[in-house]
Amino acid sequence: IQDPPVRFESPILLSPTAGGSGRAMRAFVALKSSVVAIDLSNANGGDVAAVLWTSAKTAATGAPFYSASAEALIVPVGNAFRALGEAQGDTVADLAPGVGPLRGTTLIGERLSVLGQNSFMLTLSVYTGKVLWAGKKVLKSVSAGPVAVGKDLVVVSGDGKFHRYTSGGRERTIAPISLGAPVSGSLRATGEHVVAVSGTTVYLVNVSVRP
DSSP: OOSSOOOOSSOBOSOOEEEOOGGGOEEEEEBSSOEEEEEOSOTTSSSSOEEEEEETTOOOSSOOEEETTTTEEEEEETTEEEEEETTTOOEEEEEOOOSSSEEEEEEETTEEEEEETTSEEEEEETTTOOEEEEEEEOSSOEEEEEEEETTEEEEEETTSBEEEEOTTSOEEOBOOOBOSSOOOSOOEEETTEEEEEETTEEEEEEOOBOO
16 A cells, blocks of 8 residues: 555546556546546655646546557547547547447447447547547447447447447347346446346346357
């Protein structure tokens, strides 16, 4: 435990996001009107975690994503995102999906895939903010997703049916699975399975691709 700990005058809005690796471990903290990076590696030669940088004009509205391959932190800002370089906190790119209110987001390497409440899903580059996959309306209605399963994206429809898509939007064949009701909250993936909550029940769903 760091002693003394790092304290902030502004409220911490969300749980910190871990990033970095080896001797460059970092934690990224979303405050009320800024994002702060903390050095957890004691690279400064002391026992106190040091503040590396502060992005004073980035007000996070959701939990940030860390991309090791892009060496960047992707911060939700309303219905858009800002990619900050992990080393200095400089703005790498502003990402504007343009699909209105978001249902969910997932990160695969340097590819940020978003799903709008209007069921439109697309993929953006963390580096440039440019569209990598122009996307499409994947379902009539959605209740959760996307979540990354390997390099694919899993989405749940409004009536609880599971669908799996390639990064280019082609639907894969999986077992016909329906919970019979919408999913509440976010999806979590473990291997070829997805953890989902519907009502008061937690489900572990196998979304493996069928031959």
